[in-house]
Amino acid sequence: MAKPTPAVQPIELACAADDLTLEMTRWLSHLRAERRLSPKTSEAYARDVRQFLEFLGEHWGRRVTLAGFSALEASDVRAFMAMRRASEIGSRSLMRALAGLRSFGRFLEREGKGKVGALSAIRAPKVGKSLPKPIQVAAAKRFADADERAGETRDPWIWARDAAVMALLYGSGLRISEALGLKRRDVPLPGAGDVLVVTGKGNKTRMVPVLQNVLALVQDYVAMCPHPLPAEGPIFVGARGGPLSPRIIQLTMERLRGALGLPDSATPHALRHSFATHLLSRGGDLRAIQELLGHASLSTTQIYTGIDSERLLEVYRTAHPRA
Numbered sequence: 133m134a135k136p137t138p139a140v141q142p143i144e145l146a147c148a149a150d151d152l153t154l155e156m157t158r159w160l161s162h163l164r165a166e167r168r169l170s171p172k173t174s175e176a177y178a179r180d181v182r183q184f185l186e187f188l189g190e191h192w193g194r195r196v197t198l199a200g201f202s203a204l205e206a207s208d209v210r211a212f213m214a215m216r217r218a219s220e221i222g223s224r225s226l227m228r229a230l231a232g233l234r235s236f237g238r239f240l241e242r243e244g245k246g247k248v249g250a251l252s253a254i255r256a257p258k259v260g261k262s263l264p265k266p267i268q269v270a271a272a273k274r275f276a277d278a279d280e281r282a283g284e285t286r287d288p289w290i291w292a293r294d295a296a297v298m299a300l301l302y303g304s305g306l307r308i309s310e311a312l313g314l315k316r317r318d319v320p321l322p323g324a325g326d327v328l329v330v331t332g333k334g335n336k337t338r339m340v341p342v343l344q345n346v347l348a349l350v351q352d353y354v355a356m357c358p359h360p361l362p363a364e365g366p367i368f369v370g371a372r373g374g375p376l377s378p379r380i381i382q383l384t385m386e387r388l389r390g391a392l393g394l395p396d397s398a399t400p401h402a403l404r405h406s407f408a409t410h411l412l413s414r415g416g417d418l419r420a421i422q423e424l425l426g427h428a429s430l431s432t433t434q435i436y437t438g439i440d441s442e443r444l445l446e447v448y449r450t451a452h453p454r455a
Contacts, residue, residue: 145182147189151198156181159239168334177232184233187212202246206253209233213254227256265397266409272302275388275403276349289356290371294384296349297368297376301400303346305407306330308378308400316354317363322347 143153143160160178163169169177188196191211209230216226230251237248267275276299300311310330318329320342328342354361359373368376381400389398 143178143182145185147195148185149195149197152185152196152201155198155240155243155245156236158243159236162239163235170333176228177235180229180232181236183216184212184229187215198240198245202240202248204248204250206250209250209254230254230256265395265402266406267394267398267402269406271392271394271398272403272406274392275385276302276346287358287371289353289358292349292353292356293368293376294381296346296353297381298385298400298403299346299349300342301403302407303343304328304330304340305404305411306340307332307404308381312366312368312376312378312381314367315364316361316367319350319367320347322351 143156145153145156148156156178160174163174163177164171185196185201188201188208191208192200194200213226213230216229234251237251241247266272276295297308297311300306300314301308306328310332313331314328320326320328322344326341326344326347327339329337330340331337350367354367357369359369361367361369366375370376370380378400385398385400389395392398
C-alpha cells in the first residue's frame with residue numbers, strides 16, 4: 133500500500149500577500165501528491181521560491197501579491213539571479229532555482245491565476261559537465277568486505293550490515309535510498325532468486341539483477357542482526373532497530389576511504405557510478421545500463437561514455453611509445 137502523502141503546512145511569508153501564499157501552498161501539495169517529487173526536491177523548490185519572494189519584497193518595497201507576481205518582468209528575475217550569483221551560488225543551484233520558479237509559474241497558469249511570461253524569457257545558466265569519479269574495482273570490492281572493519285568498537289552485526297549495503301550499491305548499482313528502502317521480502321535468499329524489485333525516483337519500480345555473493349552478505353547480516361526484521365519492514369535497520377539513516381553509511385565510507393587512501397569523491401553514490409563505469413568498460417550495452425540504473429533518459433547514462441573515453445585516452449598516453 134502506498135504511503136499517504138504528508139500534508140503541506142500553509143506558507144507564512146511576511147513579504148507575500150495571502151492570495152500568493154495560498155497558491156504556493158497548493159502548488160507544493162501538487163508537487164507531492166500529483167508530481168510525486170521527492171521531499172528533498174519539493175523542499176528545495178519551496179526554499180528557492182521563498183527566497184525569490186523575499187527578494188521581490190525588498191526589490192519592490194512592498195508585499196508581493198498574486199497579481200504582482202503574474203506581472204513580473206524579466207529584469208526582476210535577472211536581478212534576483214545576479215544577487216544569488218553575487219552570494220557565490222553555483223550555476224547548478226541557480227538552474228534549480230529557475231526550474232522551481234518556472235514550475236510555480238506553470239502551476240499558476242494551469243490554475244487560471246495568470247501567466248508569468250518573464251520566467252520563460254530567462255535563459256538558464258550554463259553548467260559545466262563534471263564526470264562522476266568511479267572507484268577502482270579492487271577498492272570498490274573492499275568497501276563490501278566486513279573484514280575491513282576489524283578492530284572497530286562497533287558490534288559485528290553492524291559491520292555486516294554496512295558491508296551488505298555497500299555490496300548492493302556496487303553490485304546492483306542502487307542509489308543509497310533504494311538500498312535502504314528495500315523490505316526484507318524484497319531480497320531473496322541465496323540460491324532462491326537473482327533479481328531485486330527496486331523502487332526508485334518517482335516511485336517507479338524496476339528489476340535489477342543481484343549477485344549470489346551479495347545475497348550471501350545480506351543473509352549474513354540478517355542472521356546476526358539482534359532486531360526483528362519482519363517481511364514487510366525494512367531489511368536494513370539502525371543500532372536501535374529503527375530505519376537506517378543514509379548518513380550512517382556515508383560516515384562508514386568516510387572512515388573506510390581514509391583507511392584505504394581514497395579521495396573524498398569515494399562516496400556511496402560513487403559506488404553506483406563505479407557499477408555503471410565498470411560494466412561499460414567491459415562491453416556493457418548503454419541502453420541495458422540505463423535500465424539497470426533506472427535513468428529516465430539515455431542522455432543521463434551517456435555521461436559514462438565520457439568516463440570510459442577518458443580512461444582509454446589515459447591508457448593511450450601512458451602506453452603508446454613516443455616517436
